[in-house]
Amino acid sequence: xxxxxxxxxxxxxxxxxxxxxxxxxxxxxxxxxxxxxxxxxxxxxxxxxxxxxxxxxxxxxxxxxxxxxxxxxxxxxxxxxxxxxxxxxxxxxxxxxxxxxxxxxxxxxxxxxxxxxxxxxxxxxxxxxxxxxxxxxxxxxxxxxxxxxxxxxxxxxxxxxxxxxxxxxxxxxxxxxxxxxxxxxxxxxxxxxxxxxxxxxx
Numbered sequence: 001x002x003x004x005x006x007x008x009x010x011x012x013x014x015x016x017x018x019x020x021x022x023x024x025x026x027x028x029x030x031x032x033x034x035x036x037x038x039x040x041x042x043x044x045x046x047x048x049x050x051x052x053x054x055x056x057x058x059x060x061x062x063x064x065x066x067x068x069x070x071x072x073x074x075x076x077x078x079x080x081x082x083x084x085x086x087x088x089x090x091x092x093x094x095x096x097x098x099x100x101x102x103x104x105x106x107x108x109x110x111x112x113x114x115x116x117x118x119x120x121x122x123x124x125x126x127x128x129x130x131x132x133x134x135x136x137x138x139x140x141x142x143x144x145x146x147x148x149x150x151x152x153x154x155x156x157x158x159x160x161x162x163x164x165x166x167x168x169x170x171x172x173x174x175x176x177x178x179x180x181x182x183x184x185x186x187x188x189x190x191x192x193x194x195x196x197x198x199x200x201x202x
Contacts (some may be wrong), residue, residue, distance in 0.1 A: 001041070004028045005057040008046075025051040029061045069109065072176055076105040080180035108176050108183065111156055116173055119153035126152055134193040135159065135186055159186055 005027045012019035024046045031040035045064055051057050077083045081101035088094045111126055123132045132149055139158050149155075160174030161167055163181025174182075 001061075002028075002030050002032055003054060003057050003061065005051045005054075007051075024048060027051060027057050027060055073105050073109060076108055076176050076180060077101055079177060080108070081105060108179055111152070111159075112174070112176055112179060115153045115156035119151055121152045122149045123152045123155035124149040127155070130194055131186060131190050134190045137193070138189060159183055162186060 005025060008024050008026045009021040010024060011021050025048075027043075027045040027047065029041070029043040029045070031042070034040040043061065043064065045060065047060055049056075049060065051060060077098075081104060083098060083101055086094060086097055088097060114121060114126055127135075132155060133145055135155060135158055136146060136150060137143060150158075156174055156179065157165070157167055159182035160178040161182065162185040163174075163178040163183075165171065165174045165178040165182070
């Protein structure tokens with residue numbers, strides 16, 4: 001990509017003519033060689049943070065590139081964790097609940113990302129042993145565990161199927177919504193799996 005930047009001043013609108021001009025920094029990031037048949041990426045950004053070097057301009061563009069991940073994180077918090085429906089009386093209680101919800105949302109996003117970027121990584125690096133073992137036994141309808149854990153991509157697809165993901169060729173990779181639902185189901189299944197194994201040991 002080509003990166004350009006400069007300082008700009010935005011004049012106040014007519015109805016606020018008495019206000020001073022606003023000093024900002026403009027950044028343009030443009031894709032030079034896009035894939036054949038696709039339009040080049042062209043971002044034109046405004047920031048209040050000073051941009052005085054190419055390194056700073058690239059840093060701001062990288063920050064902006066995280067926007068979609070942040071939006072997905074907010075979606076998980078709202079749709080999955082239901083943070084907007086919390087009926088807590090104090091800000092302190094809300095902060096405590098939100099701190100837990102953020103960990104849950106981060107975990108879901110990390111699993112989604114790992115399935116795409118580290119597909120062959122063992123799921124044992126991402127889930128507790130009890131969870132992935134419960135998942136494997138449920139999917140295969142067996143009680144004997146495999147010699148090695150499944151890949152994170154395969155396990156994420158199984159979890160998402162618990163949440164309604166159909167896994168058709170045209171469906172692509174599971175998203176955070178079906179993964180959230182699947183993890184909710186898996187958590188209940190794991191508790192029962194642990195209870196049954198604890199009873200056998202007595």
